[in-house]
Structures are given as C-alpha cells and as structure tokens.
Amino acid sequence: MAGTDLDEVILQREGRAGLIVLNRPAALNALTHGMVRTISDALDTWEDDDRVDTVVVTGAGDRAFCAGGDIVAIHRAATGGDPGAVEEFWRDEYRLNARIARYPKPYVALMSGIVMGGGVGVSAHGNVRIVTESTRVAMPEAGIGFVPDVGGTYLLALAPGELGTHLALTAGSVGAGDALLCGLADHFLPAERLPALLDDLAELPVHDALERHVEPAPTGSLADQRGWIDACYAAGTVEEILDRLRASGEPEAKKAVDRITANSPTAVKATLTALRRARALGPLEAVLDQEYRTSCAALSTADLAEGIRAQVIDKDRSPQWSPATLGAVEPAAVARYFAPRGAGELGLATTTPLERW
Secondary structure: OOOOOOOOEEEEEEOOEEEEEEOOHHHOOOOOHHHHHHHHHHHHHHHOOOOOOEEEEEEOOOOEEEOOOOHHHHHHHHOOOOHHHHHHHHHHHHHHHHHHHOOOOOEEEEEOOEEEOHHHHOOOOOOEEEEOOOOEEEOOHHHHOOOOOOOHHHHHHHOOOOHHHHHHHHOOEEOHHHHHHOOOOOEEOOHHHHHHHHHHHOOOOHHHHHHOOOEOOOOOOOHHHHHHHHHHHOOOOHHHHHHHHHHHOOHHHHHHHHHHHHOOHHHHHHHHHHHHHHHHHOOHHHHHHHHHHHHHHHOOOHHHHHHHHHHHHOOOOOOOOOOOOHHHOOHHHHHHHHOOOHHHOOOHHHHOOHHHO
C-alpha cells in the first residue's frame, strides 16, 4: 500500500507504523468523501496486518492538519443541489469517527497547525493526540449556521465544566495548552520534532517514542477563566447565558457575547441543545447518531447556505441570518434538528455492537 504526491491521501508503511498523510495542502487538507473512504479502507487493512503496530495520521504542508470537510459540496447541496451525496459523505465520515475511537491499535494523530471540524473527527477520537505550538483546534460550526458534528458535541460535552459549551457557542479556537485542558489532545511537542517522532514511531512502541520527545505544553488561558465560564454557561438557555456573560464584568466574557451574537441564532440554540443532550446519550455512537440528524436537518436551512457563502465563498464575513435574533427563533425550529429520520437514521448505536470493536 503506497501513494503518490498526486493522491489526496498518501498511505505507506514505515517500519512498524502505517502512515496516513492528508494530502490537500492547498485546501488545508480538507476532507473529501474519497479521502474518508481511503482512510477507512486503510484502517481495515492495517488492523489485520501484523507488520503494522501503530497508525499515524498527519497533514501535508505546514499550515494545517485538516481544516474540515468539503464545504463547497455542502454549500452546493444547501443551495438546491442533491443533498443525498452530502448525507452519504456524513454517513461514511461519522462511521469513520467511531471506527477511529474503537480502533484496536494505537492511533497517533499529529495535530499540528489548523484542526477544525472534520479534522477534529479524524484526530481527536484517537488514543494518542499530539499538539504543537502551531496548533489551533476549533469546532466553528455555529459561525456558518451549522451544529458541531464528527463527534464534536461528544468531545465538547466531556470537557471540564462548561469549557466545551464556551467553545461551541463562540465557535472559538484553542491552542495546545487549552486543547490539553479541554481533553482534545494528550501530548505536546515542538513542531520541529515531528519528523524525529515519526522516525521513532517506525521503530519503537508508541510510549517509548513519545518519551523521547514530549514536553510540557505552553500555558493556555482557559484555566484562569473557569470561574466565569462555568458560572455563565451553566444557564439553561442561550439568552440567560448571554445575560450572565454581560453581567459578569469580565472583559473576555464581553468578547464571548460578541462572538456568540455574531453566529447564527438558530444554530447557536440548536448547538446548546445538542451539547446538553449529548451529556445524557452515553457512548460516542449514540451522539454521532444525533449529530447525523442535526447535520441533515441543517442542509435545508437558509442559515447554512448563507453562513458558508459569507465565511467561505464570498468571504464578506457579513451573514444575514434568518431569523436574525435569538428571540425570533421558534422552539419548533430547534426541535426539527433532533426529529427522528425513520429509515434514514445513521443507526450506529443500534447496528454497531460495541463489543465488535
């Protein structure tokens, strides 16, 4: 199994390691459906290959591990195209996310540079997640009229206190130290050491290779903000969260208000509901089932098409949300994100026995 520089995913075996390189550097290694299928097939092959002890995934170029999914295809589906292709992409992508979380061999993700959306899904569910000084991790979906997916609501719901709620509603990003604090990563090492780590992973058990290179992470900023974050985001509604943030008097809380109110009101409300529900759903598979509902529902909303247009297509950064205010979002508009899909469910929690993994 090998690849060339023209492939969207390069697969090769380096000693005892199977290496996956996301290879779309000009697109910040954003995931296509073909990439998802290639990665899934590689995991199947390497699981039964006794020569492969460890799987390592990294991104080509020096800017990003992976900046998300194929946003252009999603925009096409949200503006009158056939949603079926995007729904099938999500179906395979979310199954891959669950596969990574249950993979029986060490799955090492080198999360250097930008790690957003779908990039979180193919890294942060692994059991060895490495960040560097250039890492920026985000689930920015509310900023494009979407709801965190790829198991993002599962991961953010597990973050200490209300840190995950803060990141989800603000669509904010974090560096290495805060990624570790939030449970989105496990180890830090300087980016300049990644080539040497890759060499060692080809020859050594993961623990021994890490021991040679891991360092204490730079200090993040969220630990010192836990007081107001936990108090404000524990509120029951987005409106009450905003009231508490405004009343806190904290400069960073005021910035959070500005970021939340710039996002899609409907998506922000659906995101808060998704996070609260995720805490009670149990395993990742059940949360991915819920996320498949929210993602498919979002395809038919005006906000998703408008958010992608404003942030990605035209880049005017001035989305016109519909409705434009939180108060105008009807409860039914949020409820439809979670409505059962009948035969169209993802069905991971019911059709994939956990003991199989």
